[in-house]
Amino acid sequence: MSINIAKAFSIEPPALDFVWPGFLAGTVGGLAAAGSTGKSFYALEAAMGVASARADSALLNLGIRRHGKAVILNAKDPEAVIERRLHAIGTHLDEETRREVAAHLVIEPLMGRRCNLQEKQWLDAVMHGASKARLVVLNTISLWHRGIENDSGEMAGVLSLLDYVATETGASVLFLHHVSHGLPLDERHGKQHATRGASAIADNTRWQGFLQTMTEEEAKGFGVAPEVRKKYVAFGGNKENYGQHSNDAWLKRHEGGVLLPVKNGLW
Numbered sequence: 001m002s003i004n005i006a007k008a009f010s011i012e013p014p015a016l017d018f019v020w021p022g023f024l025a026g027t028v029g030g031l032a033a034a035g036s037t038g039k040s041f042y043a044l045e046a047a048m049g050v051a052s053a054r055a056d057s058a059l060l061n062l063g064i065r066r067h068g069k070a071v072i073l074n075a076k077d078p079e080a081v082i083e084r085r086l087h088a089i090g091t092h093l094d095e096e097t098r099r100e101v102a103a104h105l106v107i108e109p110l111m112g113r114r115c116n117l118q119e120k121q122w123l124d125a126v127m128h129g130a131s132k133a134r135l136v137v138l139n140t141i142s143l144w145h146r147g148i149e150n151d152s153g154e155m156a157g158v159l160s161l162l163d164y165v166a167t168e169t170g171a172s173v174l175f176l177h178h179v180s181h182g183l184p185l186d187e188r189h190g191k192q193h194a195t196r197g198a199s200a201i202a203d204n205t206r207w208q209g210f211l212q213t214m215t216e217e218e219a220k221g222f223g224v225a226p227e228v229r230k231k232y233v234a235f236g237g238n239k240e241n242y243g244q245h246s247n248d249a250w251l252k253r254h255e256g257g258v259l260l261p262v263k264n265g266l267w
Contacts, residue, residue: 020062022240028162029207032195051104054097068134075143079109088256130169141175149197159204208239
């Protein structure tokens with residue numbers, strides 16, 4: 001159905017619905033970082049924040065305003081590792097918050113299952129999982145297709161499948177990805193096209209975030225000792241198409257790998 005242009009001119013549409021600042025509901029977003037930076041922990045904690053307002057306040061404090069079902073489809077990690085991460089995060093949540101998260105978060109361990117959105121049965125499975133969900137996370141995108149990652153045409157096709165899931169179900173789809181291995185380790189990786197592979201990966205997302213371990217230069221500026229520098233991770237949004245912007249933040253790795261915001265510059 002075409003847009004009623006006359007109506008749009010005369011009646012102000014409803015406010016845009018954001019899953020978290022910058023990430024519009026019902027669209028596709030990406031989170032890119034180097035290996036072992038904390039993508040999986042960040043996505044797990046963000047999904048908990050979608051599932052429970054109390055969890056959002058206790059963990060990443062993203063300012064999430066609407067809450068609901070969140071689904072993580074993890075093709076990367078074994079079940080035992082996911083359970084250890086859940087246990088570590090759970091130490092930062094009270095009993096009521098744990099119950100809320102358990103009631104509204106679904107995690108499917110799919111390592112070794114040869115997931116492939118380009119096959120109908122897998123696309124149907126993701127659609128089923130996304131039904132009535134507020135957020136669906138795919139970890140990691142490279143394990144969810146058989147396309148050539150450096151081919152823009154093929155990757156545009158993969159991203160169009162994610163758009164289809166988001167459009168048909170209304171769920172926001174977040175995929176995790178890596179930055180290019182060729183990036184200097186001590187430079188900021190927050191540029192859109194730091195993302196590994198074809199430019200179509202970044203071009204076809206509506207929101208993109210990044211994580212990066214604190215650089216040596218940043219550690220000197222903040223007075224952080226070299227031996228603890230790698231406990232600190234920068235987060236920010238480097239592509240936000242719809243007007244609302246993410247706040248850049250520093251996070252600190254705690255016991256078990258849990259990421260929590262640095263408060264008031266207290267390193």
